[in-house]
Amino acid sequence: MPVTFDKPLFIIFLFFTISNTVEAQSIAPTGEHYRLKKIIPVEGRQGIAIDENYYYVSSSTALFKYDKEGNLLATNKDPFKNLKKAANHFGDIDVHNGKIYTGIEWFEDGVGKDIQIAIYDAESLAYESSIDFDPSSGQEEVCGITVDPVRNMAWMADWVNGNYLYRYDLTTEKYHGKLHIRPAPQYQQGVFYADGKILISADDGDADLHETDNLYAVDVSDLGKTAAFVTHFKEMKEFVRAGEIEGLSIDPTNNDLLVLTNRGSRIVLGMVKGFYEGYTEELHELYIYERIK
Numbered sequence: 518m519p520v521t522f523d524k525p526l527f528i529i530f531l532f533f534t535i536s537n538t539v540e541a542q543s544i545a546p547t548g549e550h551y552r553l554k555k556i557i558p559v560e561g562r563q564g565i566a567i568d569e570n571y572y573y574v575s576s577s578t579a580l581f582k583y584d585k586e587g588n589l590l591a592t593n594k595d596p597f598k599n600l601k602k603a604a605n606h607f608g609d610i611d612v613h614n615g616k617i618y619t620g621i622e623w624f625e626d627g628v629g630k631d632i633q634i635a636i637y638d639a640e641s642l643a644y645e646s647s648i649d650f651d652p653s654s655g656q657e658e659v660c661g662i663t664v665d666p667v668r669n670m671a672w673m674a675d676w677v678n679g680n681y682l683y684r685y686d687l688t689t690e691k692y693h694g695k696l697h698i699r700p701a702p703q704y705q706q707g708v709f710y711a712d713g714k715i716l717i718s719a720d721d722g723d724a725d726l727h728e729t730d731n732l733y734a735v736d737v738s739d740l741g742k743t744a745a746f747v748t749h750f751k752e753m754k755e756f757v758r759a760g761e762i763e764g765l766s767i768d769p770t771n772n773d774l775l776v777l778t779n780r781g782s783r784i785v786l787g788m789v790k791g792f793y794e795g796y797t798e799e800l801h802e803l804y805i806y807e808r809i810k
């Protein structure tokens with residue numbers, strides 16, 4: 518006998534299918550639940566976003582699209598040409614409903630200005646539109662952006678002054694508020710939302726001294742709260758050489774944790790100034806962790 522759905526049942530079925538898609542990305546209880554399975558080189562040094570089929574990577578001034586084997590499929594090397602305000606810097610990025618969300622600014626010698634949320638088409642990597650930041654928020658820089666798909670909010674972190682995560686309502690395209698995070702991780706880079714939490718990558722290890730960088734977690738489930746506590750999530754001891762941690766993301770198809778990191782270059786005030794012994798260029802690599810336990 519063929520399986521048939523009457524209309525209400527089909528709608529309920531569709532609802533659960535969509536809900537499950539949204540819920541697919543989840544964060545493990547601790548960083549100990551991840552095991553490194555692969556490292557792949559990429560061209561970008563800033564951000565990583567993942568949808569069902571692709572990895573999207575940002576450099577400071579370009580977007581790249583890869584398959585999940587690490588083959589480069591598409592590039593946008595002139596992503597700022599249609600922007601109204603001058604820009605020279607992408608941070609960590611996210612992808613949601615076929616759109617790539619980026620935090621853009623003019624960044625120079627440790628200071629960011631003209632922050633905006635710029636949205637690109639994930640298919641073509643072409644620029645589509647921007648949402649200006651609200652200067653009254655107090656945000657000084659944007660190092661990363663992540664989308665909360667349930668409440669349709671974008672959250673941004675600030676590398677210069679990391680005391681707050683700033684959120685924008687993507688429905689109204691307006692600033693919605695900020696969350697005081699305590700203690701603020703030093704030199705935040707990437708952010709990733711899932712399960713009512715945000716993971717933050719922090720470039721808090723001094724590469725001159727071979728100190729590790731780290732991931733932290735903060736609960737953002739209650740939008741009525743003005744402050745939340747930050748907990749340590751994972752020490753990035755698998756990195757081949759201590760360097761500069763960047764963006765992070767979780768694969769919606771299998772919950773792999775991906776972390777982008779740079780090694781080889783000496784970083785001063787967030788900019789590349791020379792190389793460590795044994796390196797003649799900066800290497801950008803995606804560390805791919807599988808979920809265990």
Ligand SMILES: [Ca+2]
Pocket residue numbers: 563608609660706763764
């Ligand atoms: Ca960065």
Ligand SMILES: [Ca+2]
Pocket residue numbers: 720721722723724728729730759760761762
């Ligand atoms: Ca570091």
